[in-house]
Amino acid sequence: MKTELEELLAQALARLEGSTLGVPVDRSTIVVERARDAQHGDYASNIAMRLAKAAGLRPRELAEAIVAALPASPLLASVEVAGAGFINFYLAPAAQFDTLRCVLEQGERYGTSDAGRGQRVMVEFVSANPTGPLHVGHGRQAAYGATLANLLRATGHAVQREYYINDAGRQVDILTASVWVRYLQAAGSTLPFPQNGYRADYVNAIAASLRAARGATLEHSLADVLEGLPADAPAGDKELYIDALIARMRALLGAADYEAVLELSLAAMLADIRADLAAFGVEFELWSSERALARSGAVERTLARLAALGQTYEKDGALWLRTTTHGDSEDRVLVRANGAQTYFAPDLSYHIDKRARGFELMIDVWGADHHGYVDRMRAGLVALGEPGECFEVCLMQFVSLYRGGEKIPMGKRDGQFVTLRQLREEVGNDACRLFYLMRSHDQHLDFDLELAKSRSNDNxxxxxxxxxxxxxxxxxxxxxxxxxxxxxxxxxxxxxxxxxxxxxxxxxxxxxxxxxxxxxxxxxxxxxxxxxxxxxxxxxxxxxxxxxxxxxxxxxxxxxxxxxxxxxxxxxxxxxxxxxxxxxx
RNA sequence: GCGCCCGUAGCUCAGCUGGAUAGAGCACCGGCCUUCUAAGCCGGCGGUCGCAGGUUCGAGUCCUGCCGGGCGCGCCA
Known part of the structure; x- marks a missing residue:
């Protein structure tokens, strides 16, 4: 309807060309909008006000001239000039009723379009570390990402939803060690739980399934485990301690058994996350593994390409990427002096892989706390020769839970956080979805459990x-x-x-x-x-x-x-x- | 110190990429069920759009500077 009216305006302006108007009017300046107020008709255009100065006329005079030059149309009941020079369109009743005919005829297709022209878009969202259950913040990202994908699909884009599994980093090793310690404790070991470990209940559950799978075959004495380990916090450093514990565990179990514990822990966590999202109605076409990417050699290929393009340099023993030349505030480390890659290297490699798979647009849904990483990722892509516009990030602000006006504290420490599953079970999927989506994504969200549950008119x-x-x-x-x-x-x-x-x-x-x-x-x-x-x-x-x-x-x-x-x-x-x-x- | 987001009614928030008299819900006050579901509807109350400049026909919206709140600024992930 808008475009039809814009076409009518274009015809009217063309008639005025050379007389009232001097120069031809750029088609893109002709805009018709839905009227905000029914008093202003059904549609309105501000074109007269925009052209008045150039035409040397008062806006209302020009508007009158445009209206007089409008070709007759069966769509319109009347056209009026109002306010400072708005042109208001009133649709004919027949045109109004056509809307209803369309709705009934098109059914579930009503509202969809092919505006996206089949553009291949990937929406990557949630992608939470597989080291614990999803919490309420992930829930917001899940609801948002799923709906964004639906909207893009409805507007004619070829959408793929993807979950990137960060299964290669140190966090997964910490989970593995945490599981093992709980496994030992369950058999009576007095080994203290590491300060930097994951101490919530789900780790005990994984430890129990580890015992069911392997019996006592992974047990070691307290003295053996502690041999050569530094002190844990508060006396020592919790980071050094957990890394030493992981190394000790690997030495005691051997590489194969260590991997087995890791695989079991990872599989348990992923199964939990997938089941949670599926129950929430959130599906992905692909679950993409960081470990699989690393094993394929993709990260090394990316680093080699960057080096060949002259985008990297060495400093202080580390390998740096010149992201500053592409809009980042400082250069970033790809490979540390100790030879280990930073998180940035595989992440960038993953995104370039998306491009290689043919996605014209990559939309990432991230927590707002990651906003500092947007520039470096885009810079990395540009360094590899990709257009900066192919990458877009939707930042989700935080969620605060309330129960009857009382804020619920959500410390991730000690596992004292509300999980998505708990939230869904308490208020239901529908309330979850709508409450998550009610607010703009760049607005902090206050989620009141009592309100979401209430069967009342304020819900x-x-x-x-x-x-x-x-x-x-x-x-x-x-x-x-x-x-x-x-x-x-x-x-x-x-x-x-x-x-x-x-x-x-x-x-x-x-x-x-x-x-x-x-x-x-x-x-x-x-x-x-x-x-x-x-x-x-x-x-x-x-x-x-x-x-x-x-x-x-x-x-x-x-x-x-x-x-x-x-x-x-x-x-x-x-x-x-x-x-x-x-x-x- | 630097960067990103936010600041609109007592509370929670919209405001359609610069339009007409700034809107909802909740709360508060007053009405509507012998008729298709009252989980609803109607009316009222409530505003210096954080502050100060600027851009223009026109600014809650864009620009600059302040003030206030959140988040982030590692060879962590």
């Missing part, structure tokens, strides 16, 4: 689902009264939808495709939540003001058609958000 989850269920209920009532919906009669009598409430709903339905397009383009799923709330509100208002099941068949069927249009869009929107649409509540 936005129920507000949306209630609107959906109400339509379903009406259709059931219809059948109970021995009546049936007649689509043909409905479509022949859409003119009966002539009240202000009906008009508001038609306007809202017409805006849905724009909302989807914008939410996808701006990476802002929360605008969809707000839109659905407005649609539900328009529906609830109408529902309270009018009776749908009336004696007159023409009116009845027309109203039922509109109600089902609302239901369809609610269903489409909730599906994109990953929330259910219940038939009854």
């Amino acid at each position: 936005p989850v129920y507000y949306l689902q209630y609107a959906y269920a109400r339509v379903a209920s009406v259709m059931k009532q219809l059948a109970a009264r021995g009546l049936a919906y007649d689509a043909t009669e409905a479509l022949a009598n859409l003119g009966r939808l002539d009240g202000p409430h009906e008009a508001a709903i038609l306007t809202a339905l017409r805006g849905y495709p724009d909302v989807i397009a914008m939410a996808a383009a701006n990476r802002t799923p929360h605008t969809l939540v707000h839109y659905l709330r407005e649609l539900a509100q328009a529906f609830h208002t109408w529902y309270n003001a009018a009776q749908f099941i009336v004696d007159d068949g023409a009116t009845r069927n027309a109203r039922l058609a509109l109600a089902q249009g609302v239901q369809q869009v609610l269903r489409n929107g909730l599906a994109l958000l990953g929330a259910s649409a219940p038939e009854s509540m």
